[in-house]
Amino acid sequence: MSGFLIYASIFASLAALAYLTFTDPKRRRTHGQEVLDHRPYLWPARIALFGPGVLLIGLGHWSGLTIWAVAVTTLGWVIAALSPATYARLVQDIERKRIEAWDWLKAIAQTLIVEPARYVPERLKVWTFDLPRMRKRSPGRIQLAEVEELKARITALEARLYRLENGEEPMTALADEHEDNELTTKQPAKPLDAAE
Amino acid sequence: MSFVTQAKTKRLLAVHGWSGTILGLLLYVVIFTGAIVVFADEIGSWSRGVIGHKGEFGTQVDHRFRVAARSVDRNYYEEVSIGRTRTGDFRYSFEGHATDPSSGEEVDALVRLRVDPESGEVLERWEGLESDLPRDSTTALSRFWVDLHEELYLPAPYGFFLVCVLGMMMMFAAVSGVLIHKHVVRDAFVAARNPTRLVGARDLHVLAGTWGIPFAILLALTGAFLGFAFSVGVPIMAMISFDGDRQAMISALLERPEAVDLAPAPLAALDFVIRDAMERTGAAVGSIQISNYDSVGATISVFMGPSPGGFAGQRLEFDGVTRAFEGVQPGFGATHSLSSTLFGIIRPLHFGDFAGLGSKIVWFGMGLAMAYVNASGMLLWCKRREDQALWRGFRHWIMVTVWGLPFAMLVSAVAYFVTVPVADAHFWTPLGFLLGLFLCIVLGLRSENAGHQLRLANTGLCLALPVLRHLTGGTSWSEALISGGAEILVIDILFLGMGLLLLRKSGARSTDAEPPRDATIQEPAE
């Protein structure tokens, strides 16, 4: 409880300090930032800054008061010492990191949730419905994987054909695609080449 | 501060700057080592490779203590203390008097037992004169770093005295800094403009100084007092109030005049006393002291840690036979007084150890900030005089000191780890530090860019130290984790992290192509 109280006091005061720092007119002027069109809310910020200290005095929590005061002045110095340019760079960095992290999360979600959500029902359908039906129709060994692969290729080719016929894909792309296909079929040979 | 005219400012600045120039490097040593030895206890258990004992005293003390006490002569029952060592064992100390065989004088002598907390088995017994007490070689590193902070490793009164002068100087620097700068509040949020130029360098120093004022004064005041009170203050006070009788003054301050009945009587049950003390204060027991053990006049003092929200620990006193509570005793004097209260909080306020690790971390951060104020001030003073070769040279030596002090401290740590299994580390650790200093001086004389090179050396040492600690038989991480010695792990990680941070910084420096020195010199001083 007492630990939480101290952390909360430090946090509240630092938030107020950050507000006072970023709205400080002289700081904005010397660093060539635009002048704010409204006066900063000084008194609410000052109350938030010193309030926790008064509270700790009221509670007679002297060690907490000291920790609060030292932490606020030390970290307050750090807040005030970083220039607006540094903050701008920090914000940019954080934004970039945020976007990267978001993309990463999306990729993870794609492989862990979206793909399986599409794939698992399909598989289930094949196992529970298609497979018994095929077994019934053609006794003997069924190359299930082969059937599946053929089906997939036919679907892809049909889609491709549709796109080509409707002019959605330029003809030149065909050559690239063709090369890609060749590469994928020749893949086992590749590491050997590299080893040489 | 409108009463500070320009002439006054000039005078203040001269004293502020020149005192900083003359004593600033020493002050830097005191402040930087001070920030480090906030963690003296943790560094102690880290370097010793013993698992820190978290201070639970337990309430199963009585029986084992009585059994152990029976093996000790009654002569040593005058002052008995019970504490726990860092390894978690109990330590019983029995103090009495003996005749010194060489001089024939009555001197303090003691019997010390180290007892296993589980089985009650006596693990170690030491008996002899207090002055012959052996030094534990494994405490060498933390002890040396503390010595460096407290007395700059100088002989007894001079070191304290010098550090006290440095403390006074620091206090004056803080006060005069406010008077010189004048716009302390108005400029509190103005970050440095261009740190490579003079005005930017001034901004850096002023801003750090502004935020550090209250605690610069607090630390300097308490530190100056701690250094000064016992080296200079007490003798002077004794001269004034007790006609030079220092012993009379100390006994007036510390001892309660009492006629003690020494007739034998059994001691009250300690376990009840401990439980009673814990219930009264809500704090943990630090140690117990029993005066005149096994007699009618026995008293039991229980030293408690700080209770929640408080600064200083308390000393609770109980009757040794009836175990009646006799009240909370002040640190000194017969009853509570303003000065004993202040004395009680000065130590925790200076050491920052009143609320466990939380307050220590805050104190450490503040100490580093103070060191920054100090170093940036000296650099600013040199930057103003950059057109003179002498001051450029001084700037070079400031950089050598700023990076060389951590370097020498790290070398002393290396010396400690290498020698502690085989030799007296109390001798080799300071020698390692001196070797580090010597290397710094040689490097400073030979190389233009010594600061940078020392930083690289620090990087390597920071990364190597945890490995070295491990190789020389220190506690492994798994061992530390299993037995709750998290500080060993944390300090290792701190060193590694610091090394990586320095590595990254110096990497960034070399690719960013640091502006060459000539570029800063060409710019006219403002």
Place this chain on the structure above:
Amino acid sequence: MSERDQTVASFEQPLPSQRMRGFARQLSAPINHRPRLTRWVLAGPATLLATLAFVAGMTVWWPPGAAGIDQIGMPLILSPVIWVCIFVYALLDENLSRACLVMLALIAGNGVLLAMG
């Protein structure tokens, strides 16, 4: 000498207050002649002496408190603060003769206090 001449002469004579001022100026001449040296002496040894005297004097007038030790403990605790106050004063006062007077008064006053107490 006519009455008129006498009046003129009496105007030329310095008034008692003027004479005092002249005396003071004469005394402070060496102080103001070497301002830098005076400042060094004031802020250095004189400040140390004054601090010592003040701290010693405090043992006489500071209330001993319930435990009877405050008159020793408090001067010890406050001595760094006292030194800083006197030191800053010695640096700041523009009027060097006044600063010298204050220092002398501090040292002598507390010395007397100590001798009596």
